[in-house]
Amino acid sequence: MAERLEVLKTYKTYVGGKFPRSESDRTYRVTNPKGTHIANACRCTRKDLRDAVVAARTAFGDWSNRSAYNRGQVLYRIAEMLEGRKEQFVKELELAGVKEKDARVEVHTAIDRLIYFAGWTDKISQVFGTVNPVASAHFNFSSPEATGVVGIIAPDKNPLLSAISMIAPVIASGNTCIIVSSETNPLPAVSFGEVLHASDVPGGVINILTGYRSEMVDSLSSHKDVNAIFNSIEEPETRKLIDENASISVKRTSHYSPDDWFAVEHENPYLVLEFMETKTTWHPVGF
Amino acid sequence: MSDTISTNQPVDKTTNGSPKPTSPNSDLKFDFASFWEYSAAPESSDFVEIDPKYNHFINGEFVAPVKGRYMKSINPATEKVLCEFAEGTSEDVDSAVKAARKAYDKTWPKLSGKERGKYIFRIARMIQERAREFAITESMDGGKPIRESRDVDVPLAAAYFFYYAGWADKLEYAFPGRKPKSLGVCGQIIPWNFPLLMLAWKIAPALATGNTVVLKPAESTPITALKFAEICKDSGLPEGVVNIVTGAGQTGSEIVNHPDVNKIAFTGSTKVGKIIQKTLAGTDKKFTLELGGKGPNIVFEDAPLDQAVEGIINAIFFNQGHVCCAGSRLLVQEGVADTLIQKLKDRMETLIVGDPLDKNTDIGAINSKAQFERIQQYLEIGLNEGAEMYQSSCNVPENGYFCKPTIFTNVSQSNRIVQEEIFGPVLTIQTFRTPAEAIEKANNTPYGLASGIWTDKGSKIFKTGQSIRSGVMWSNTYNKFDPTSPFGGYNESGMGREGGLHGLYPYVKF
Incomplete structure (x- = not known):
């Protein structure tokens, strides 16, 4: 019997719950560390980014209005789906030169991280909300709620784990996001889109783009309908560019470039709070 | 109090043509201004030493x-x-x-x-x-x-x-x-x-x-x-x-x-x-x-209107309107718009503009010449945009920078006086039919600092409050502050919170 020829996957993007190619039809070569071709990935443009922001903004109302319980279940469902497909992700990481054992740890950690943040959705406002004992005859309470549309700039390192570590705290509170994936290995992020598609995540809540960061960071961080940027790129020029662009519309920025994405410190509620606004409501007390 | 009320409107119809109100007192008009002459009541400043x-x-x-x-x-x-x-x-x-x-x-x-x-x-x-x-x-x-x-x-x-x-x-x-x-x-x-x-x-x-x-x-x-x-x-x-x-x-x-x-x-x-x-x-x-801010103050038709009027006055005329969280955009549901605006105008007539040191004064001086001129510019912009301006008939002192309380009707969402922060005693008034329209209009500026909701229905407060993107939500009240209560904006109204436990965050690292 002749050896069966494997069917290769065309890697596309994930925007608004669909899998479009870049509107530009451009692709770029993704290779393993030895330089061997693995796949062609979409080389997204400013236009793709703007489309993704529209999708994220459209999805924001529904997602942020879901009950915290429901969002927790959806996050948990993502973890379930990822668990079922973990072999695919292990192989995809191996393709890019990661040792099988390391790839397996990365996938496992990513799944567990999703579970961690799934559990925060209905606790964050209990732990960080307050009833404020004002001196006047008013009932007054403060509760955190989602900031809006968050642009995520993912690192190259540990492309699956880092992407999930950045996405999970952002969407847990009701934000929607656009993620600019790892440039050197965007494949796990794109495949993660397939997991999302099968996980009850409404289209547009997570939008995954691939391509050259240098072609997207500027547009993403200057887009006025993006409320916050979660950036993992340490380069001072990139940080400065993001911060400067953010000032156009008083965008929140959070720079986060850990050396070790496996560390348990990345599991904390302060990452969720980073992309939340505190709303304080007053009402008179009286007959 | 009874002699401060005059029945100067015919009982069977209202001056603004709105349907006859059902409340037994709603055709009564408070008319303090013509009944009471306030003597000057200046606070003595002789013990205050200000160094040259x-x-x-x-x-x-x-x-x-x-x-x-x-x-x-x-x-x-x-x-x-x-x-x-x-x-x-x-x-x-x-x-x-x-x-x-x-x-x-x-x-x-x-x-x-x-x-x-x-x-x-x-x-x-x-x-x-x-x-x-x-x-x-x-x-x-x-x-x-x-x-x-x-x-x-x-x-x-x-x-x-x-x-x-x-x-x-x-x-x-x-x-x-x-x-x-x-x-x-x-x-x-x-x-x-x-x-x-x-x-x-x-x-x-x-x-x-x-x-x-x-x-x-x-x-x-x-x-x-x-x-x-x-x-x-x-x-x-x-x-x-x-x-x-x-x-x-x-x-x-x-x-x-x-x-x-x-x-x-x-x-x-x-x-x-x-x-x-x-x-x-x-x-x-x-x-x-x-x-900055451009706070929407939303009055639903089931709101207690007289309370709402007091709230609107406080929202926009408190501190001459020099308040970043001022309720500078009134959004009023169509069914009560005429009644409410009339009540608002009546109430504005009673506001005393003048000497900041007088204990009777409601609206003091505009903070600086520059700000005074800026407000005047916005009044012109409003008129040029086709809005209708109404100012109370009060007297203002000859010297100093004073601005009469002002409202603009017939404005649209895209008008500059609706979109831009004036930071003065100037209110724009828009109407809406449905809660969804109110929310849409409320959220349609780059700001998100504070907002007001007036309704007697609790569930409406929470639903509207959830949908409006602002850091402070005053329901059936406005412009209240307290050290235990966090304050701060969404969007272009800023970032971070001041006040309360939340106000500690910006001053620590972990």
Whole structure:
């Protein structure tokens, strides 16, 4: 019997719950560390980014209005789906030169991280909300709620784990996001889109783009309908560019470039709070 | 009270053509203005000493500016000069930052939380002791009615210090799972609308968390900050913990740009806030911004209208409308629009505009000539945009900067007077049919600081409140502040919260 020829996957993007190619039809070569071709990935443009922001903004109302319980279940469902497909992700990481054992740890950690943040959705406002004992005859309470549309700039390192570590705290509170994936290995992020598609995540809540960061960071961080940027790129020029662009519309920025994405410190509620606004409501007390 | 009510409208129809109201008293009109002549009731200011010349407060001493330049602070109600104050240059800012750094390295964060708290308690008490002096000074320097500075600004300023004093030795309870550390030297730049209160919002949480401070008050209202410096001295606060440098925008810019400042806290316009954010790009300085607003004040047709009218008046005319969270856009449901607007006009007639030091005054002086001219420009813009302007028929003093309470009807969402912050006693009025339309209009500006909802239906309050993107949601009330209550904006109204437990976050790291 002749050896069966494997069917290769065309890697596309994930925007608004669909899998479009870049509107530009451009692709770029993704290779393993030895330089061997693995796949062609979409080389997204400013236009793709703007489309993704529209999708994220459209999805924001529904997602942020879901009950915290429901969002927790959806996050948990993502973890379930990822668990079922973990072999695919292990192989995809191996393709890019990661040792099988390391790839397996990365996938496992990513799944567990999703579970961690799934559990925060209905606790964050209990732990960080307050009833404020004002001196006047008013009932007054403060509760955190989602900031809006968050642009995520993912690192190259540990492309699956880092992407999930950045996405999970952002969407847990009701934000929607656009993620600019790892440039050197965007494949796990794109495949993660397939997991999302099968996980009850409404289209547009997570939008995954691939391509050259240098072609997207500027547009993403200057887009006025993006409320916050979660950036993992340490380069001072990139940080400065993001911060400067953010000032156009008083965008929140959070720079986060850990050396070790496996560390348990990345599991904390302060990452969720980073992309939340505190709303304080007053009402008179009286007959 | 009965003789203050006149039945000057025919019972069977209303003047504005709306359907006959069902409430037995709704055809009665309060007409204080023609019944009562108010005698002047000025607050005596003879015991208040304002020095002819103020210097910076650096390292526990009042020191003359290096370049020897001074600016003038003007009473906006009389246009007379109250005093001169130092214009801070980079040299002054640098010595203030050095003093703050020294205090940070040597003394302040090394004290126990309990001892820090006791200093802050002392400060709170000393503000209370000198409350009347501060209130009068605030009204003279900034033009706000004495009733407000006496009953709101100064007591609240003391309350903020009192509240944060108590946090100083309890910080480990504020951040679950984290040990907070102070940041270092905080550069703080505050506006002219609530000079002493904004100082309290900035300095109290900074000191409680172990930081030291370089604060710049606004150039039109520096006096209470300099009197506060006297309190720092009198309270025995270690030298350099609080430094006050006066000056205008350039002085503020020197603080923002100073390399040894760890954090910037700014309250002011969105325009300047954006410049500060851009300036800080790529640095490790933390910052919080409390910026402009264009607060929607939504009145549903089931709202208690008379209460709502009081709320609307308070929302837009409190402090001459110089309030970043002012309810400057009234959104009223169509069915009650005519009635409400008539009631609002009637109520506006009773507002007394004039001498800030008069205890009867409702609306004092516009803070500065520049702001007065800016408001006048917006009135012209509104008229040019086709809006209908209504002003109360009150008299305003000949000298000083005064603006009659003003409302604009027949405006649309895209009008500049609807989109842009005027920062004066100017209200725009739009109508809506459905809650969805109200929410859409409410959210349709770049801002998101505060909003108001008026309805008798609780579920409507929560649903509307959830959907409106603003940091403060006043339901069936407006313009209420409290040290325990976090305040701050969404979107272009800024980032970070001041007040309450949440107000500690911007001053710590983990």
